[in-house]
Amino acid sequence: MVLTTITSVHYLKIVDRALLLLGNVLSRRAAQQNPLPRAFLGLEVQGSPTPFCSMGVGWHFLMPLPEQGSPIVLLSTHKSLLDGILLPFVLLSQGLGVLRVAWDPRACSPTLRALLRKLGGLFLPPEANFSLDSSEGVLARAVVRAALEQLLVSRQPLLIFLEEMPGIQGPRLSALGQAWLGLVVQAVQGGIVPDVMLVPAAVTYDLVPDASREVHAFVPLGLWTGALAVLRSLRVWGSRRRICARVHLAQPFSLKEYTINARSCWGSRQTLEQLLQPIVLGQCTVVPDTEKEQEWTPVTGPLLALKAEDQLLVRRLSRHVLNASVMSSAVMSTAIMATLLLFKHQKGVFLSQLLGEFSWLTEETLLRGFDVGFSGQLRCLVQHTLSLLRAHVALLRVHQGDLVVVPRHGPGLTQLAHLSAELLPAFLSEAVGACAVRGLLAGRVPPEGPWELQGIELLSQNELYRQILLLLHLLPQDLLLLQPCQSSYCYCQEVLDRLIQCGLLVAEETPGSRPACDTGRQRLSAKLLWKPSGDFTDSDSDDFEEAEGRYFRLSQQSRCPDFFLFLCRLLSPLLKAFAKAAAFLHEGQLPDTESGYVEQLFQFLQTTAQEEGSFECADPNLAISAVWTFRDLGVLQQKPSPAGPVLHLSPTFATRENQEKLEQFICQFICN
Template sequence: MKMVHKAAEVGSPLIFLSTHKSLLDGILLPFVLLSQGLGVLRVAWDPCTCSPALRALLRNLGGLFLPAEASLSLDSPEGALARAVAGAAVEQLLLSGQPLLIFLEEAPGAPGPRLSALGQAWLGLVVQAVQAGVIPDVTLVPVAIAYDLVPDSPGDVHHAPAPLGLWTGALAVLWRLRSYWGCNRKVCVRVHLAQPFSLQEYTTNARSCWGDRQTLEHLLQPIVLGHCTSVPDTEKEQEWTPVTGPLLALGEEDRLLVRRLSRHILNASVASSAVMSTAIMATLLLFKHRKGVALSQLLGDFSWLTEEMLLRGFDVGFSGQLRSLVQHALSLLRAHVVLLRLHQGDLVVVPRPGPGLVHLARLSTELLPAFLSEAVGACAVRGLLAGRVPPEGPWELHGVELLSQRELYHQVLLLLHLLPRDLLLLQPCQSSYCYCQEVLDRLIQCGLLVAEETGSSRAACDTGRQRLSAKLLWRLSGDFSDSDSDDFEEAQGRCFRLSEQSRCPDFFIFLCRLLRPLLKAFAQAAAFLRQGQLPDTESGYVEQLFKFLQTSAQEDGLFEYADPKLAMSAVWTFRDLGVLQQTPGPAGPQLSLSPEFASQDSQDKLEQFIRQFVCS
């Protein structure tokens, strides 16, 4: 907060760009920031999340709503007029120095990509005003908001919540105040502000790191089908957020700037977000103690996972005595857990089987940013070992296998390209090869990988100076020499093996399971290609796949992947991969199987490629 106050003293308008966890965020955040002396915020609202009555009230209170006509085509007079009015409003707002709050994530429960098209439209208007010289600069402040229990969370997680009405919003606020005063269970919310930065400074620095990108179809499809084995030395191009009228009105370079700026800010917001006790509890119950756990052991695991979060530089949104924290988290999750009392006085906590596990899986994604590098690395190692030793084999057998650094990088790159960018949230300036280096470093730091010493003069665990191609070279900190004396083949020839420490098997499986819901949904989507009814519209095929996921979940008991958002993510990934192709139809665009994946053999290769990363 001190940095934000210092940035406000400079005189540039403050633009707060926030995550979006609840429909009440637009009401709560202005009060929180006003209480900290940052003035009255103007909030850019999504009209779809508000009832007409609430929309009229918020507009009178200073809320901003983008006209629906602003999304019309560029040659539409109504669209041009609406965009001009919205742009003039933003310019006047910036000239007056009033702070503005924009949500960069879609409303909670909304189907579609994570990045909000509306949020990018508002940010594009701000960028346009600065580029036109209306105002010299603005200060961008990433904001993260986290709840241990989202106030408007629907009972049915498969459907988006209804638009927030005037009375429902007031009742929700009063109900939470009543909870705070002790008449009901207390719910905690944490708001975090990341490092403010200048838009002009970001614009100057960002353009220098824009490189060429290729589609997922060109990067991954030849490897899936076995046509080649090497991954091209380029980045993945994947944009799921639709481009609306306000962005189309910008130049191509400015549109790219807004997209990458949005991802950069969302990355900073998520990295600074607090992890709540319910997210830690849901993760433990779903991925570590699926069949139940004694409360005494759950206390120890809760403490362990909290320490792991703090060691990775992530904040937690709770404090107090350990037993009270665990009891509080269980009380908030009581609809999804079963408590069994033993004769010895201890309790056994069992996650309630059924579709409610989807709720626990969604809560567990709050921990994924802290463990994402290790989870990607663990799944990549799992894929390497899948063809060598039985997945259920003893850990000692896994530890015998040597894993070369070249193989590890290759496998991590394959998984990185498969995973959606909305999940990874890599910074636009961070290359996939640099991320591979980070993954390997994390696996060594957490003790899962042990370097196999060779006869080389350099220790095998020295990962500071190596490169993957002629374009990339990692050097020790402070070494700016232009020497090319490093032996590339030597660096790529280094080997590692899995550690034989007693804690490693459980931690390795835990990391792999963090990505299991998504990867399992992708694998089931590949299996569904044999029986899906195509051609069909995108929404129709997503509905088909979701019903198949529900049926499969009933059979194997892993309900956490029966999520409509995962079904949609799988369909979009397969479309990018060239498995599904989009063709025009009488009722709109139709999805059909591409010729490359029309055969049973190609579909089997795709499913096998995905299942190598899936942990049981």
């Protein structure tokens, strides 16, 4: 089944020429009829910007692809079911050649799957997921492995999606993507090809072209629905309501080199139950000096066939590449607008004020090293963005000639929360730090206390580190996407540095302490892997002890209170969903299957959203994250049964007292 896709080379050469000609025609027509700024449509290929526009979509590449040599494997995010069609088309138009796509069988109807297979699409046969001792599974995996090896030897580029398809409820990392990546790793380790160049790729949209009204509804892409989606894009191309997309390729790197260097970064890890449960229950105050082990993506047959060490390599490589893809993604105007309306102006805002805040948030995003997928005059840009969000936004005209922009309360807020999540990676470090500061002040200052009163409190560096670590352990690994070689303590220092850089924290000189600006020899923590200033030796004779505590205060600048609240609210949908899940423990019907309990919790989130207006929390993916986090934390226990695994409430959290402790632990990080 897979081998037929490798042998259809002559047909694909014809498709090559036809699509390349079509791409050139569309490019010239787009440039003539509706020219857009170079910053929006520039394609950087060896320093020569070339405009390219296809079906109302603007494409932008950050860097040229590597030259002929090792085979290329693109590892991409997955925002739309059309990504598998659009990405090969645009890369083909830039001379990359025919791109083989590893499709998820669930994404396509049987008719479309048969067509894509003839055009070079790769589909993993169901037998490949059979048990290791199954003869059918062994044969299927051998055929797939041989087909992939033939593809790599012939240096044909391959596209693998590292994220699950949009609308699929579950972990962020794709089990199928890891299975294909595991086969690539196996080919390099077996010497079939000397090396492979891995290229992190990212696709972002103003609005996902195939999104249905239900944000998280999943409908397989059929032959006619796919054709209609393309026709709609062509119709949008000539209309005023232009929907844009961006394709980003991050820095390619060698798989062989990564494999050699990655193993030296592996250290000891503990489960979330070991790390966090004693602190939640008040039995311990010290956070263990180790990393969190949290793997939510199921291991499929092709990955199980690898050695345990190689399975760990593939999982960490997947997270490493996905981090690079997300960091190179463009932030679209709809994400910025949704963030402002959801977290700053749920009750409405004047258009004149919204213009200034849109410009401010765009500048803050650019300052953090993220690209934006738009350009043009500010007023036209904001009006265009509001037109894209018109189903979720109401415009009210007032007597002074201004407009009031009001987000529509109801399920539309869930869509705004879904869009605003695209902006979170740009501010994630600051958001984690702000929520940690909020948790540190929760026991000292009333939550509604004035900013001046909160600024009186001294915050020690050790306290901040501890609070950040607690929040890092609580947040899902799929959200944080920390590098496998990056320790939590290094991330704590990064968070603290970001809070100082953005002006929220100010170093405080305490009596008798070393001045913060003193660059002389200091005793620093060995955990941070720092050396004293000016010492570049590798001698082990240096005495590194715990550094003297540094202290900070909240800045009293006029903009700080609003910015602090804004950062805290970026994580509020997830943290509120976790808090509501803790409150639901004494109401939920247990024992139940995992899917059944997730559905119970989701119904509870929807009910409380109707009562409190917190529709940003009424998301099935947040319900799944809460249930899985509580399972890792030891709040829920999974036990076998004749009907399959069943969730039970653990004896430790069967008491109402411990349930309230868990809820209070989560609520300390939430800023209303």
